Amino acid sequence: xxxxxxxxxxxxxxxxxxxxxxxxxxxxxxxxxxxxxxxxxxxxxxxxxxxxxxxxxxxxxxxxxxxxxxxxxxxxxxxxxxxxxxxxxxxxxxxxxxxxxxxxxxxxxxxxxxxxxxxxxxxxxxxxxxxxxxxxxxxxxxxxxxxxxxxxxxxxxxxxxxxxxxxxxxxxxxxxxxxxxxxxxxxxxxxxxxxxxxxxxxxxxxxxxxxxxxxxxxxxxxxxxxxxxxxxxxxxxxxxxxxxxxxxxxxxxxxxxxxxxxxxxxxxxxxxxxxxxxxxxxxxxxxxxxxxxxxxxxxxxxxxxxxxxxxxxxxxxxxxxxxxxxxxxxxxxxxxxxxxxxxxxxxxxxxxxxxxxxxxxxxxxxxxxx
Numbered sequence: 184x185x186x187x188x189x190x191x192x193x194x195x196x197x198x199x200x201x202x203x204x205x206x207x208x209x210x211x212x213x214x215x216x217x218x219x220x221x222x223x224x225x226x227x228x229x230x231x232x233x234x235x236x237x238x239x240x241x242x243x244x245x246x247x248x249x250x251x252x253x254x255x256x257x258x259x260x261x262x263x264x265x266x267x268x269x270x271x272x273x274x275x276x277x278x279x280x281x282x283x284x285x286x287x288x289x290x291x292x293x294x295x296x297x298x299x300x301x302x303x304x305x306x307x308x309x310x311x312x313x314x315x316x317x318x319x320x321x322x323x324x325x326x327x328x329x330x331x332x333x334x335x336x337x338x339x340x341x342x343x344x345x346x347x348x349x350x351x352x353x354x355x356x357x358x359x360x361x362x363x364x365x366x367x368x369x370x371x372x373x374x375x376x377x378x379x380x381x382x383x384x385x386x387x388x389x390x391x392x393x394x395x396x397x398x399x400x401x402x403x404x405x406x407x408x409x410x411x412x413x414x415x416x417x418x419x420x421x422x423x424x425x426x427x428x429x430x431x432x433x434x435x436x437x438x439x440x441x442x443x444x445x446x447x448x449x450x451x452x453x454x455x456x457x458x459x460x461x462x463x464x465x466x467x468x469x470x471x472x473x474x475x476x477x478x479x480x481x482x483x484x485x486x487x488x489x490x491x492x493x494x495x496x497x498x499x500x501x502x503x504x505x506x507x508x509x510x511x512x513x514x515x516x517x518x519x520x521x522x523x524x525x526x527x528x529x530x531x532x533x534x535x536x537x538x539x540x541x542x543x544x545x546x547x548x549x550x551x552x553x
Contacts, residue, residue: 202237209233255328262332281551289494496526
């Protein structure tokens with residue numbers, strides 16, 4: 184199972200790029216909270232296609248947390264925090280230093296394009312868990328790495344209890360999200376990582392199901408892979424059906440409650456089943472090494488650097504193209520999504536490639552992590 188994870192990581196970062204490119208293309212079309220969607224004709228078709236594509240990429244973030252759980256299981260030594268501190272410290276350094284560097288870059292880009300309300304900017308950044316889309320991922324990872332020794336020890340001693348606990352937590356998060364979403368001023372909606380979507384994706388409990396399953400799968404990888412292969416067809420059908428359910432669920436909830444946060448958020452039952460079934464089906468496959476799979480694995484190796492840089496690139500492209508080609512940006516959003524995707528991948532890739540081949544290649548880890 185472990186040999187498939189680098190490929191899964193590469194596919195996951197490509198899915199993140201697709202999702203964010205789709206969102207940046209339609210960001211100016213998204214209705215305000217409480218307002219009905221007022222699009223027609225070809226614009227509406229493009230909007231529906233791109234928001235559906237964004238939701239079909241929902242397996243990406245759960246995949247990263249699952250992979251983290253598997254690798255953390257193999258990297259853990261002993262049962263105490265002190266014994267594992269060298270490993271944890273190394274991982275935290277590789278996460279937090281690049282995050283700090285690119286957060287400064289992102290802030291500089293925002294300042295260049297003109298931040299109108301600095302207090303509001305910081306409030307939103309704190310709610311998101313970072314200054315850019317997706318940066319909440321790093322604070323969540325930090326929490327999981329700090330919990331790894333305890334989590335692995337519990338998974339070894341009481342695997343069934345751990346499985347039951349992470350399922351209960353996931354269901355609780357979903358229920359609180361469903362209860363708090365329609366009432367944005369309620370107490371439930373204010374709970375970080377549980378209520379309304381802007382409450383933050385950075386709390387660990389919001390993703391603990393996937394991280395915990397990664398640890399449990401890592402402890403029993405041979406048995407898990409054998410079970411997955413024996414249920415491959417069922418998992419494939421489940422991946423297809425639940426992905427469709429997740430798209431329909433998010434679209435209907437967003438339209439019914441007049442709030443796009445319903446399809447932007449991942450704390451929904453359909454999303455959970457879709458993400459789990461897609462990951463499980465992928466791990467059940469027999470995959471041969473090809474030029475294409477090796478390239479995707481290489482993308483996975485550079486995924487953290489791409490993850491940190493691509494939101495800045497896409498935001499900058501959105502600002503520039505919105506001023507230079509306003510008509511195209513408003514009427515041909517599918518074309519713009521392709522432009523954002525190419526730029527969001529190519530520029531970070533070229534930057535990592537240039538540094539890794541230069542005399543400053545020792546800075547690669549500090550700038551882009553690994």
